[in-house]
Amino acid sequence: MAMQAALPQIRPISDLRTRLNDIEALARETREPIIMTKNGAASLVVIDSKAYDEHLRHERAVRKLREAEIEEKYRPAAIPFDEVKARVEQLIDAAEQLHARD
Numbered sequence: 001m002a003m004q005a006a007l008p009q010i011r012p013i014s015d016l017r018t019r020l021n022d023i024e025a026l027a028r029e030t031r032e033p034i035i036m037t038k039n040g041a042a043s044l045v046v047i048d049s050k051a052y053d054e055h056l057r058h059e060r061a062v063r064k065l066r067e068a069e070i071e072e073k074y075r076p077a078a079i080p081f082d083e084v085k086a087r088v089e090q091l092i093d094a095a096e097q098l099h100a101r102d
Contacts, residue, residue: 009034013043027051053099060095064088 013036015023023046027034031051036044047055 006030006032008032011036013038016044016046056099060092064091 011034023034027046027048031048034046035042036046
């Protein structure tokens with residue numbers, strides 16, 4: 001059975017003024033982006049900060065996997081798992097340090 005994606009939460013941008021606490025609670029509870037509209041068109045996206053951090057980590061991991069797939073096509077010899085694991089950990093640590101400075 002395939003999982004269905006949740007329908008996005010769409011709210012008018014005026015809710016930021018009048019219902020900010022509700023928007024914040026919704027973002028925290030659902031951990032999904034909330035699309036804020038102005039005159040019927042998307043204007044802003046609100047997302048819980050922890051969910052955003054998880055999203056960034058996931059995107060970095062996906063990017064690294066894509067790079068590894070490309071590199072695998074051009075590298076004739078296999079790389080030992082321990083070497084790959086150590087390199088990935090170095091890259092993640094470096095990315096987290098950069099993110100922490102921002």
